[in-house]
Amino acid sequence: MNIGEIARRAGVSRSTVSYALSGKRPVTAETRRRIQAVIDEIGYRPNAAARALKEGRTRTLGLVIPPAGQRLTDMQLGFVASVVEAAARADLDVLLSPSGGDHDRSFERILTGSRVDGVILMEIRLEDERVARLQDSGLPFVTIGHTANPHGTCWVDVDYTTLIARCVHHLADLGHRSLALVNRSAELLATGYGPAHRAITGFTDAVAQRGLAGVGLTCADEPAAGETCFEQLRDRHPDVTAVVTVNEAALPGIQRGIERAGLVVPRDLSLAGVAARHWAEDFRPQLTAADVPTVEMGASAVDLLLERIAAPDAPVRHLLLTPPISLRASTGPVPR
Amino acid sequence: MNIGEIARRAGVSRSTVSYALSGKRPVTAETRRRIQAVIDEIGYRPNAAARALKEGRTRTLGLVIPPAGQRLTDMQLGFVASVVEAAARADLDVLLSPSGGDHDRSFERILTGSRVDGVILMEIRLEDERVARLQDSGLPFVTIGHTANPHGTCWVDVDYTTLIARCVHHLADLGHRSLALVNRSAELLATGYGPAHRAITGFTDAVAQRGLAGVGLTCADEPAAGETCFEQLRDRHPDVTAVVTVNEAALPGIQRGIERAGLVVPRDLSLAGVAARHWAEDFRPQLTAADVPTVEMGASAVDLLLERIAAPDAPVRHLLLTPPISLRASTGPVPR
DNA sequence: TTCAACGAGCGAATCGATTCGACGATACGT
DNA sequence: ACGTATCGTCGAATCGATTCGCTCGTTGAA
Secondary structure (H helix, E strand, O other), X not given: OOHHXXXXXXXXXXXXXXXXXXXXXXXXXXXXXXXXXXXXXXXXXXXXXXHHHHHOOOOEEEEEEOOOOOOOOHHHHHHHHHXXXXXXXXXXXXXXXXXXXXXXXXXXXXXXXOOOOEEEEEOOEOOOHHHHHHHHHOOOEEEEOOOOOXXXXXXXXXXXXXXXXXXXXXXHHOOOOEEEEEOOOHHHXXXXXXHHHHHHXXXXXXXXXXXXXXXXXXXXXXXXXXXXXXXXXXXXXXXXXXXXXXXXXXXXXXXXXXXXXXXXXXXXXXXXXXXXXXXXXXXXXOOEEEEEOXXXXXHHHHHHHHHHHHOOOXXXXXXXXXXXXXXXXXXXXXXX | OOHHHHHHHHOOOHHHHXXXXXXXXXXXXXXXXXXXXXXXXXXXXXXXXXXXXXXXXXXXXXXXXXXXXXXXXXHHHHHHHHHHHHHXXXXXXXXXXXXXXXXXXXXXXXXXXOOOOEEEEEOOEOOOHHHHHHHHHOOOXXXXXXXXXXXXXXXXXXXXXXXXXXXXXXXXXXXXOEEEEEOOOHHHHHOOEHHHHHXXXXXXXXXXXXXXXXXXXXXXXXXXXXXXXXXXXXXXXXXXXXXXXXXXXXXXXXXXXXXXXXXXXXXXXXXXXXXXXHHHHHOOOOOEEEEEOHHHHHHHHHHHHHHHHHOOOOOOOEEEEOOOEEOOOOOOOOOO
């Protein structure tokens, strides 16, 4: 079912079939009809590899996701879903690369084999070798999240610093004087994971600004760690009345710890953070949180990438979102 | 950076470079060394499109996922992650196709453009047009889940019928005499979604076998619906003391409904079902459930697919798993 | 010494689609 | 009536890698 077969059956040359399909040169209505009839009959679709080879583009985007070993958070999942969705709307396919380490075969394949027209990268660290690799590979790319030096690259991100600060202010307004930040894992922090560091900045600054007591903790991204983490917090800082967190994955465990301590949210302890909207709504009690607009961010990432592919030399663009905090049921006045 | 450039710089012909890389014909150590030096210097990787065109295979698998509009359940996410992981281990890339309706452009692209060597399909309905499309497209494929007529295709699935029956027996053993099944959405049931139908079969048979009272309900795949669903259940069937469910997504809502009714699990009501392991463990209280081995299933699906690609005419193979039920904290003796 | 076998490398064909230049044929302006 | 656009179509080159057939030396056995 190649173009030659179609041409033979329709009694025209291969180039005429191609022009009839692309419309890049005029073709008589009658000829077009005959070609279309043959195509409808035997169900022809141009071979993707041949087209990619000739045109020099693949109509495919690469999406680099965290390795499958670690579970994706709802937020990450939201990005993946919306990127795939947005790409499908533009008639583009998405190639997935689960890439963790820096010597990842899948990652290297994607960026050296001319397999994709552009790449979207998530889970960005402040100093990220993958970003550097992409930069000198010359392949257009957009990141969801941004590095410490954000000016050279295209990215989309939420303003963690501000969001966390707003959580602190919200809690301060409710009368809380002693707050804890439950951050992402110590490993992520050590490797310079952006959101983890920005959370600290936002927390520390806001706490200082309001003259509050603040303690920061790291916690592995899993419920069990959340439980342990809360127990430690309870142990060492019993005066804390409100917890701010960017660690979605640990929250169920934190809540379990809270219950086991015989406490009730928000009566005895307030809880606020940054999370995907669905996640915050499904939490019990519903979580007061900055709802990260994953759908919008994924779509914007694809848009930026398409712009960049079309005009690789245009100045880079960024998108820093600051969604409002949705007040739900997990925060309340400080207990007396 | 094409093979011709390498050949020129190494002072050999293009074919020699190709043979040096593939090893399909002997090449002098010295020549090979010179070629490798050039490659290392300018960083050459063979163009994927050209190779696919010549070889007739793309080293890429297609993975068809539910459309992004609906959130993926933890179980579905588990499949995606493990398929991608298993494919990466075999040095294969994965192309994602979010395909809902039957006239989906992304789906059609994947199976007609020679874009992939094989396809993995999830969320299978008893009568599934996509399976039919794939069958007469001639493209090798494996499904996660199976149709009403399972003999013609390769698939991997869990034995929902048996698992649900086991849940019923477990609850019957605990003394429960009146059970409810909270199924997936009415739409899914109407479109013939396999697990939803098999859940009914397993539930009805086991309930009959043990002489219990059983009521079946459908419930949209979201927490809010779970809450409503539980209220209705409470209203119309106040005698029910145990709920069996295959609807992961609705469970948080069901639990919310239970709490609002002032009940405590498992003291007043037992809860059991089928879910991804992490999900069951993170639930509060931890859920007694058949843990669907998503990692193993995804890996098996890839294995089966690779076999099928290598030998398209070999007899089809199936894999029907029946993981044990993990007893956790959500089931207990019937209240008196 | 001669001839077969083999090792190492080269040239050309091939995969399927796109695209450029060219070539009749028709229409049009002068 | 003649030159010139314009239309519709064709043939051939091209993208980059693989692979088949062939050649030229060298080696080893007869």
